Amino acid sequence: MDQILHWIAAHQEMAYIVVLMIFVGIEIIGKVPSVLHTPLMSGANAIHGVVIIGAIIVMGKAEEGNVPALVLGFLAVILGTLNVVGGFVVTDRMLEMFKKKK
Amino acid sequence: MEFNILVFCYLIGSVTFILGLKMLSNPATARKGNLVAAAGMAIAILGTIFLYEEGGVKLGNYGWIFSALVIGSVIGTLMAKRVQMTAMPEMVSLFNGMGGACAALISVIEFRHLMHGYDAATYASNGSSYFSSLDGTTMLIIFLGLIIGSVSFSGSMVAWGKLNGKLKDFAFPGQHIINLVILVLNLAIATFVIVARPEETPLFFYAIIVLSLLYGLFFVLPIGGADMPVVISLLNSFTGVAAACGGFLYDNKVMLTGGILVGAAGTLLTMLMCKAMNRSLSNVLIGSFGGGNAAAGAGPQGGTYKEISLSDAAVVMGYANKVMIVPGYGLAVAQAQHICHELEKALEAKGVEVKYAIHPVAGRMPGHMNVLLAEADVSYEKLLEMEVANEEFKTSDVVLILGANDVVNPAAKSDPSSPIYGMPILEVEQAKHVIVNKRSMKPGYAGIENQLFFQPKTSMLFGDAKKALQDLLAEIRSI
Numbered sequence: 001m002d003q004i005l006h007w008i009a010a011h012q013e014m015a016y017i018v019v020l021m022i023f024v025g026i027e028i029i030g031k032v033p034s035v036l037h038t039p040l041m042s043g044a045n046a047i048h049g050v051v052i053i054g055a056i057i058v059m060g061k062a063e064e065g066n067v068p069a070l071v072l073g074f075l076a077v078i079l080g081t082l083n084v085v086g087g088f089v090v091t092d093r094m095l096e097m098f099k100k101k102k
Numbered sequence: 103m104e105f106n107i108l109v110f111c112y113l114i115g116s117v118t119f120i121l122g123l124k125m126l127s128n129p130a131t132a133r134k135g136n137l138v139a140a141a142g143m144a145i146a147i148l149g150t151i152f153l154y155e156e157g158g159v160k161l162g163n164y165g166w167i168f169s170a171l172v173i174g175s176v177i178g179t180l181m182a183k184r185v186q187m188t189a190m191p192e193m194v195s196l197f198n199g200m201g202g203a204c205a206a207l208i209s210v211i212e213f214r215h216l217m218h219g220y221d222a223a224t225y226a227s228n229g230s231s232y233f234s235s236l237d238g239t240t241m242l243i244i245f246l247g248l249i250i251g252s253v254s255f256s257g258s259m260v261a262w263g264k265l266n267g268k269l270k271d272f273a274f275p276g277q278h279i280i281n282l283v284i285l286v287l288n289l290a291i292a293t294f295v296i297v298a299r300p301e302e303t304p305l306f307f308y309a310i311i312v313l314s315l316l317y318g319l320f321f322v323l324p325i326g327g328a329d330m331p332v333v334i335s336l337l338n339s340f341t342g343v344a345a346a347c348g349g350f351l352y353d354n355k356v357m358l359t360g361g362i363l364v365g366a367a368g369t370l371l372t373m374l375m376c377k378a379m380n381r382s383l384s385n386v387l388i389g390s391f392g393g394g395n396a397a398a399g400a401g402p403q404g405g406t407y408k409e410i411s412l413s414d415a416a417v418v419m420g421y422a423n424k425v426m427i428v429p430g431y432g433l434a435v436a437q438a439q440h441i442c443h444e445l446e447k448a449l450e451a452k453g454v455e456v457k458y459a460i461h462p463v464a465g466r467m468p469g470h471m472n473v474l475l476a477e478a479d480v481s482y483e484k485l486l487e488m489e490v491a492n493e494e495f496k497t498s499d500v501v502l503i504l505g506a507n508d509v510v511n512p513a514a515k516s517d518p519s520s521p522i523y524g525m526p527i528l529e530v531e532q533a534k535h536v537i538v539n540k541r542s543m544k545p546g547y548a549g550i551e552n553q554l555f556f557q558p559k560t561s562m563l564f565g566d567a568k569k570a571l572q573d574l575l576a577e578i579r580s581i
Contacts, residue, residue, distance in 0.1 A: 004242075018346070032127035040126050041331075041368070042194045044338060044339075045338050046143075047119050048345045053356060054357055056151060060154065077170035079204040079207065081171050082181075084143055085179055086197045087201075090190065
């Protein structure tokens with residue numbers, strides 16, 4: 001427990017960001033029409049693809065000879081890219097349909 | 103100074119995520135919002151690759167990184183471009199699972215990093231446990247990312263399998279208790295390892311992976327298909343939190359903002375979806391919709407229904423003043439949205455007013471049906487939301503129900519023992535005549551009888567939606 005309190009004290013900024021982002025997230029979504037639920041979910045799905053940045057860091061830090069780390073990191077980057085690229089492309093395709101209305 | 107540029111890149115990334123989500127919640131700006139977020143993501147990713155450094159050392163392994171990026175982009179784009187509009191929800195679920203797996207893998211690699219010093223150093227020489235020297239919060243974050251990421255991965259895979267029909271609902275007695283046991287056991291092991299640091303830490307670590315994957319599996323398996331959108335949305339916010347764990351691990355602000363943003367927005371979206379179906383989240387998660395509730399349909403069972411011939415249906419619709427179309431998943435499965443639009447035009451050429459009544463959960467996800475109809479060029483103004491539609495049914499001559507079932511089931515209003523009791527429905531029985539197109543008399547997704555089919559003003563038009571609509575269209579054109 002002590003350690004955790006210590007850690008929060010040392011990472012005040014992070015704690016602030018978390019709290020603020022929770023409010024921002026809730027505030028932003030508050031008034032979305034149900035028509036847009038699916039595209040919105042899909043868009044949010046693409047955004048949490050930021051994990052890929054962690055995967056890239058892991059990959060980039062892996063030592064040359066550390067094969068398991070390289071392979072796992074490689075896999076992680078591929079999966080992350082799938083999430084990001086696939087997510088944004090799918091969302092765009094969905095929203096493209098909405099635009100064609102006349 | 104380079105590091106500051108990276109901080110700036112991350113700031114841009116965070117801002118575009120917020121802006122993007124904001125724009126996505128308004129129909130007029132939605133598409134631009136998606137592109138804005140994508141651009142921000144690209145900046146954050148490129149910034150990381152070229153500018154990130156730790157202790158003055160830049161990232162290496164560019165070959166690996168870029169080939170993984172290229173492979174992922176190509177596969178991702180192909181999958182996203184090729185998928186049928188009807189299969190959109192399972193695609194989202196699949197990509198969500200990929201994100202969860204990515205977060206879990208990061209935790210695995212970071213844990214292996216922690217273990218790396220194990221065999222080489224301290225343990226043997228000074229006799230004290232190597233594990234107790236590890237930073238507790240780092241381990242906590244790694245474990246959190248691992249558990250949430252794994253649950254999200256296996257849960258999303260099950261949701262994906264269920265939506266595309268490869269997996270059936272599966273529940274066994276006492277499943278909730280077993281789920282609970284798995285979850286508690288999992289958290290207990292994680293807590294134990296973090297607090298006590300036993301020598302078997304690596305073993306426990308892999309046990310946690312297995313238990314988390316199992317939990318995701320059992321968590322989603324019993325939940326009925328009608329509730330799948332809610333589950334996907336929930337798993338979506340899980341993955342967001344898992345990504346935020348990565349943000350803590352690397353002290354990385356974009357990962358943190360993006361992850362928490364999606365976690366918070368996703369949770370709220372999940373609750374909004376539940377509200378659209380008038381169900382509570384706990385009800386969805388524990389209720390095991392569809393399983394074991396078969397008895398509920400045994401009330402006023404069956405009755406007689408009447409069929410209507412194509413030519414009669416065509417005449418009834420062709421000479422009506424106002425026709426409301428209620429599209430459901432059956433329409434989507436049959437890929438009949440284009441022919442449905444043709445029918446709409448043919449009827450309008452005869453002076454019939456045609457509108458669509460869209461239930462919030464029509465199709466497989468909120469808004470799914472709107473996307474499908476928009477694909478077929480149906481004008482946005484013709485799509486009525488439930489409240490408006492329920493008013494308009496009173497003045498409609500004919501309601502044509504295309505492969506929808508549970509969303510028009512009057513039991514939701516009248517039968518408290520029904521599993522869908524309380525869900526808002528489209529009150530189609532207020533119209534003068536109801537024509538139901540279905541493939542057979544089989545019950546809908548929630549697995550319950552629909553009394554609507556046995557009412558005197560209802561007639562059934564059996565057949566695949568696309569085929570039936572084609573024939574109906576030909577008949578209408580000939581009168």
